Amino acid sequence: MKKLIAGNWKMNASLAGNETLVNELRAGIGAPACDVAICVPSPYFQQVQGLLAGQDTIVMGSQNVSSHESGAYTGDVSATMLKEFGIRYAIVGHSERRLHQAESDTHVAIKAERALEAGITPIVCVGETLREREEGMTEFIVKRQLAAVIHLVGHCISEIVVAYEPVWAIGTGKTATPEQAQEVHGVLRTQLRAATEHADKIRLLYGGSMNAGNAAALLAQPDIDGGLIGGASLKAADFLAIIAAAQ
Numbered sequence: 001m002k003k004l005i006a007g008n009w010k011m012n013a014s015l016a017g018n019e020t021l022v023n024e025l026r027a028g029i030g031a032p033a034c035d036v037a038i039c040v041p042s043p044y045f046q047q048v049q050g051l052l053a054g055q056d057t058i059v060m061g062s063q064n065v066s067s068h069e070s071g072a073y074t075g076d077v078s079a080t081m082l083k084e085f086g087i088r089y090a091i092v093g094h095s096e097r098r099l100h101q102a103e104s105d106t107h108v109a110i111k112a113e114r115a116l117e118a119g120i121t122p123i124v125c126v127g128e129t130l131r132e133r134e135e136g137m138t139e140f141i142v143k144r145q146l147a148a149v150i151h152l153v154g155h156c157i158s159e160i161v162v163a164y165e166p167v168w169a170i171g172t173g174k175t176a177t178p179e180q181a182q183e184v185h186g187v188l189r190t191q192l193r194a195a196t197e198h199a200d201k202i203r204l205l206y207g208g209s210m211n212a213g214n215a216a217a218l219l220a221q222p223d224i225d226g227g228l229i230g231g232a233s234l235k236a237a238d239f240l241a242i243i244a245a246a247q
């Protein structure tokens, strides 16, 4: 299947920096073999939508979506609002939000459902902490996190993207080995096969210190269908090198 390389800028952006980065990406991207998305902070949706105008090679995603549809939810941004700015993907359940905003598996699943209802593809993040890995809990944790989404969205599960992001590998420079990542991706694929006959079409991304040097080996694994890239998505040359590795 066509791989997906998605950049997650996290809380790193500025009007001037975005313009430079997007223009450099546009100039260097050519005709990639994979799909490409950049998930930007919401205040910059309109700016980045304008910077991406006139091409459809790079699409825009959000880093979150409200679990509510509309109304008195101060600070929330709804899926229908995202849609108005051309958002195609919404990251849900990133470990940084599970940790800092105490998002539960159920909360994450509702967010995935809201995105799907609006025609936005949720990128559902799952992953274990270092302690959970050391305690042999990895499989239990990722399956529990994904099960909540499968349970809520039912047959629409075939429309999601899953990102396996071991928490201990995020922003640390400690990448999971291709074998470690594949092992967990295999577990997730098996779980999805039990839920839908379309499991082999669901893209399973790896995220966690993926960079220009390790991307090719990770992306060569049979169940790694792309990457969710943090730090390396902030420099055009690095992000473009990962995109080039996704053949």
Ligand SMILES: O=C[C@H](O)COP(=O)(O)O
Pocket (backbone or CB within 6 Å): 008, 094, 165, 169, 170, 171, 172, 173, 207, 208, 209, 210, 228, 229, 230, 231, 232
């Ligand atoms: O969403 C992206 C992941 O958290 C990975 O971040 P990183 O590439 O900086 O480790």
